[in-house]
Amino acid sequence: MKSLEDLKKMREEALKKVEMREGDKEYRVVVGMATCGIAAGARPVLNRLVEETAEKNYNCAVTQTGCIGMCVYEPIVEVYGKDGEHTTYVKVTPDMATEILEKHIGQGEIIEEYTVEAARSGQGE
């Protein structure tokens, strides 16, 4: 049974993690959660990102934004690095979200084939 008492322990654990990390989180992972995103399946993607980040303690904050203005590419996940560089992943599924965390956040490797640029050039062919 969960109770508000749990929060004390969770607070301690969260503080420990912050100390280990020394400072801000390195990445910001942003999910488009407007109606267009939600209709395209953004909710399971967001839920997966939160679950995996909690479980594996990835060095990122998971946040959301409204309409990104590219409804046909939803669900969209944007990854912002500390230096302001950013990558836009499109038509993201929960499993792709897991992979993005593993490769991009975990190892610093962009997954080119999932980016909006790849999707656009694929359409041009």
Added chain:
Amino acid sequence: MMEDLAMHILEILMNSIHACAKNIKFIVQDSTINDKISMSVEDDGKGMSSEQVQKISSPFMTGRSTRKVGLGVAFLKGLTEQCNGDFLVESEVGKGTRVLASVQKSFIDTPPMGNLGEIIMECIQANEEIDYIFHYMTDTNEFVFNTKEIKKELDGVSILEPSILLWIKDYVNQQVNMIKEDEG
């Protein structure tokens, strides 16, 4: 996509979030005696003029520039009509908005409640600054969840920590289910 009540309500909650609300009150009354599920969302956001309120439930009214049709409010209104319920929007510019929707509980086409813990988590996750009171009532029982209390307990740790968000989702669902089971 729109297969449960929670999903519809998420749209209404998102409207409150986008209307720059600081406090959002979300009430669900699940009554077997009245054979009715009522849901209300009340915010202290920017509000609407009476003209806007009149237009709001027509499917052609949207504040969105990237897509022509607003779905949120019109869809929910349509659903309440299909399910023998009521729909009401009250709003005042600069004060806030209250959306009230109800459906007949035992009606065959009334969708299931859906995952309330999940939509609450998704709303909290949208903006740390907004506070929520979630009130869930049955004929004999109630559960109140207040993010101000949670933030006080967390004392400096962000409510957006993924582990905290997950806990909130599970906690809310657990409490809601407990109350429902009590009901028998």
